[in-house]
Amino acid sequence: MGAGVARRLLELGHCVVGLDNLNDYYDIRLKEYRLSFLLAHPRFVFYRHDLRQPASLEEAFAAQPIAAVINLAAQAGVRYSLLHPQLYYETNVMGVLHLLEAMRRHGVSKFVLASTSSLYSQGVGPYREDQPVHQPRSPYAASKRAAELLAYTYHYHYGIDVSVLRYFTVYGPAGRPDMSILRFIHWLATDQPLHIYGDGRQARDFTFIDDIVEGTILALRPLGYEIVNLGGGEVISLQLLIDELAQRLGARPRLIHHEAQASDLERTWADTTLARELLGWQPAIDFQVGLDRTIDWYRANRDWVGNLHFHAD
Numbered sequence: 001m002g003a004g005v006a007r008r009l010l011e012l013g014h015c016v017v018g019l020d021n022l023n024d025y026y027d028i029r030l031k032e033y034r035l036s037f038l039l040a041h042p043r044f045v046f047y048r049h050d051l052r053q054p055a056s057l058e059e060a061f062a063a064q065p066i067a068a069v070i071n072l073a074a075q076a077g078v079r080y081s082l083l084h085p086q087l088y089y090e091t092n093v094m095g096v097l098h099l100l101e102a103m104r105r106h107g108v109s110k111f112v113l114a115s116t117s118s119l120y121s122q123g124v125g126p127y128r129e130d131q132p133v134h135q136p137r138s139p140y141a142a143s144k145r146a147a148e149l150l151a152y153t154y155h156y157h158y159g160i161d162v163s164v165l166r167y168f169t170v171y172g173p174a175g176r177p178d179m180s181i182l183r184f185i186h187w188l189a190t191d192q193p194l195h196i197y198g199d200g201r202q203a204r205d206f207t208f209i210d211d212i213v214e215g216t217i218l219a220l221r222p223l224g225y226e227i228v229n230l231g232g233g234e235v236i237s238l239q240l241l242i243d244e245l246a247q248r249l250g251a252r253p254r255l256i257h258h259e260a261q262a263s264d265l266e267r268t269w270a271d272t273t274l275a276r277e278l279l280g281w282q283p284a285i286d287f288q289v290g291l292d293r294t295i296d297w298y299r300a301n302r303d304w305v306g307n308l309h310f311h312a313d
Contacts, residue, residue: 125269231270
């Protein structure tokens, strides 16, 4: 996601400073692939820094004037957070604190913060931004809510303008190999069984990466402090996703069912009214087109993508 936003900003004529620790939560070769396109651009500067280490941020903030910070860096993964909760707190909360402190010291007044639909654990949707999010089911979701609140504190005391974006299940070319769509494409294309947690009726509001990139950049406008959903607007069950992919790939899916995870949500579904009102944003890529583009990318890069490690969990 960060690479997509950076590429689009460069296309729009901006200078971009990228920070990433390139951790190995998922296969680093995919991160290096995304980064390679950015490093070739003369207006892109890269620092391999870790947000958990505040001293490392000083070099980037002191080296050039920064107009805004878009924080798409997080320790991702709902289930993994149950095994390593401290890592999520250090990265998703303390990392945000370190960024906000650097912004305060250097007079940077705009902050865009990536948050998550995983906060919406009550009801069936569509979910509005003003609905209660007081019962996060995972350390990942809890860390994201803590980051939202921390950003508000810095808005209140220091006037930092904050756009919090709650993303709904982002997918697309060069997506994460621990997410269902790319995993399922690979498993179907290589005649491997698909690992399913639960009965397959759980549903997600999938959002294509290009739409997320567009909404993220639009959120750079002054908003004060706002939380905004970015979602695709279509609720797709896991079983329907598998059927659609199998049809496109000419595969016969073999399913291995596992016990449903207590941290997983039954459904996500975004109400994007506020995004339309505040950002003039609405999703442009429907689910069918998004799947086609993702499969096309996989096929074009299969020689090396097929060697990535695809998590079964």
